[in-house]
Amino acid sequence: MTSNLKYQKDYTTFQDSYQLVLPLNLDGLIPEDDSVRLLSHVLEGLDYTELYKAYSSKGRKPALEPITMFKILVYAYSQNIYSSRGIEKACRRDINFRWLLGGADAPDHSTIDRFRQRYAISAVETLFYQFVNLLHGTGEIRYENVFIDGTKIEANANRYSFVWKKTIMKNEAKMHIKVQELIQMINTDYVQSFSFSADNAFTDITSVVTFLDQKCRTEKIEFVYGSGKRPKHLQKQYEQMKEYQDRQKKYDLSKQTFQGRNSYSRTDNDATFMHMKEGHMRNGQLKPGYNLQIGVEAEYITGVGVFSERNDLNTLKPMLQHMEEMSGHRYRNVIADSGYESEEGYLYLEEKGQTAYIKPQTYxxxxxxxxxxxxxxxxxxxxxxxxxxxxxxxxxxxxxxxxxxxxxxxxxxxxxxxxxxxxxxxxxxxxxxxxxxxxxxxxxxxLFIAKRQVSYENIISEKGTELRMNRSIQVEGAFGVLKNDYKYNRFLTRGKTSVKTEFLFLVFGYDINKLHAKIQNGRLGHQLHPLKETA
Known part of the structure; x- marks a missing residue:
């Protein structure tokens, strides 16, 4: 049996009585208390100068307004949609995304990814701290108590692409012994006086390679390869030294990449191999990841830091410095767990006039x-x-x-x-x-003991007890929501800068959802959870 049906790209032709259904205005289909309305209103009031600077004044105008694209991405992250293809699909099918587009065509996944990794990367952090200051202007945050904590999230890198510092140093030392032996042989064979120093290894090896290369040219040595061929002694020496030169170049590059770390990933050089609490194998296997730090006040995430260090000890000072620089405000009280305790940290807080509520490691x-x-x-x-x-x-x-x-x-x-x-x-x-x-x-x-004693007395006071309780509720609760409710356990992009951009979109969406929940539940202005009264 044959059919007269002809397939076409426009599927509306399959309906004999296709009719446009009203209303055309999508605004009537969005609930009055939907978070997308709040998101659009809040983001509309920010200054997008930095974002527009990322675009060239020459060439074609962007297919979609950068502000609209920014709204789309923030809303997507607030709805647990992270991949560019997932966002593209939502823009075509979800009525809230269509409303944000305002009648414009849905962007494709390559446009979304290009915006996230090329254009938004220089502006998203500035926009985030604008929003934080907006919350301050409305009285939601007061720059009084900041709760600091960190977590580790897996990088978008191969789990077996590790480069270990100890292995590099060990192999380099073994190679240097062979290099010295070969240089000594070359000095004897050609009456030269080449020297070798581990501190200047690449330059010393390069000078020998240059000499051997010139000698091969002078003597017109014809390089031979393959079975049955016997390369001359000079060719062997040149090729061996050239191999050492290439290896030394790789070792030097690896040592520069470590930057104080003990490991990094070949597929994401900024990622460090760390122990993760979560893992599909549940065996504590080291995985490439990033140490994410957040500052929380009144349940809002007000500061973000992305670090390659495996522990939290050296993140407190740069984290607070960056938050103050970006927001223009300094917190009065800093509340953190014992992983942040150090003499340097105590002195920094004292210098800035901030009160430390840091639990001693021996508490x-x-x-x-x-x-x-x-x-x-x-x-x-x-x-x-x-x-x-x-x-x-x-x-x-x-x-x-x-x-x-x-x-x-x-x-x-x-x-x-x-x-x-x-x-x-x-x-x-x-x-x-x-x-x-x-x-x-x-x-x-x-000095450390004296500063630790001051912090100890702070945390055992009534106020300190209340702040410590709120730290476990607010900042640890924020990570719980991000990793469990938002299902955010692995980055999609690579490199510290791209990872930070991605994480900022996530916390941006989190904060707007938090503001929406507080408005709907009548909790605006709520700062701390009170201590439970004991009978």
Missing amino acids: EKWKKRSFKNDISKRENMSYDPIKDQYTCHNGQKLTYQYTGHRKSASGYVSDVSYYKCQDCTGCTFKEKCTKSQGNRKLQVSK
């Missing part, structure tokens, strides 16, 4: 009976500030010896006081006090 241990009964701990020794000496459990004095210096990974140098016991001979408590063969020694950073 939980101090509560335990086993810690209080541990005679080896400095905290359990009595200290005489006048004589500057400690007294151990056996009554022996640990006297001051000298002051040394300790340099952190960030370059900060702290003063460390060294103490030594006069005589531990025959002490019945020595096994419990120290594992050292000689007399007991003690290293103390007096």
Whole structure:
């Protein structure tokens, strides 16, 4: 049986009685309390000068207004739609996206991706902090209490593309031994005086390669390859040294890429291999990822930082500096977990006039009976500030010896006081006090201890208890929403700059959803969750 049906691109021709259905105005189909209306209103009031600067004044005008495209992307991230193809599909089918387009044609996935990675990359952070200041202008945030925390999210990189610093250094050292042997042979064979230094390896190797190359040309050496061919001695030396030159170039490039890290990914050089809490194999396997830091106030994310460091210790200072620079405001109180505690961090907050509510790393241990009964701990020794000496459990004095210096990974140098016991001979408590063969020694950073004590007293106060409780609710809750409700566990783009742009779109959408929820639930102006009253 044959059919007379002819397929065409326009499927409306299949309907015999196709009729346009009213209303044409999509505004009547969007609920009055829909978050897309709030998003459009809020984003309309921002200054898009930086975004328009990203476009060239020459050439064709963008197919879609940059402001409209920005709205589309922020709304897509607020609705858990992240891929460019998913956003394109939503623009064609979803009535809210059609409303944002305002009658314009839906952009294709390449246009969306190009906007996200080329044009928005220079403007999205400025627009985000404009929105944060807008929240400040309406009284939603006060720049009073900032809750800091971090999490790790997997990079868009091959999980087995790791480059380890120890491996690079080990292989380079082995190669340098072979290079020295070959250079010594070349000096003997051709009466030369080439030298080699590990600090200037590439330049030294290059000078030898240049010499061998010129000698091959002078002697008109014909290079031969393949089975049955016997390359001359000079050809072998040149090719071997050329291989060392190429390897040294790769080693130097890898050492520049590390930038203080112990690893990076070949498919995303900015990504570092880290332990992730979440994983499909649940075996703690190292994966390439980024350390994301956020600052939260009144449940809104008010600051964002993307770092390649595996821990949070050295992220606090640059994070706060960047937030202040971008927003133009400084927070009064900084609340963070024990992973952020450092002498450098305490001094920075004191210098800026900010109050530290940072939990000491030993806070939980101090509560335990086993810690209080541990005679080896400095905290359990009595200290005489006048004589500057400690007294151990056996009554022996640990006297001051000298002051040394300790340099952190960030370059900060702290003063460390060294103490030594006069005589531990025959002490019945020595096994419990120290594992050292000689007399007991003690290293103390007096400044750090003093600043830690101030922060400790802050967090155990009534206000500090309330702030610590809110830190676990607000900032950890924000990460919980982003990773579980928004299903955001892996980046789509590569490189720290692109990753930060992507994450800013996500938190932009999160904040607008949070503002929408507060408006609808009558919680505007709500800053802190109160402590529960105990009976």
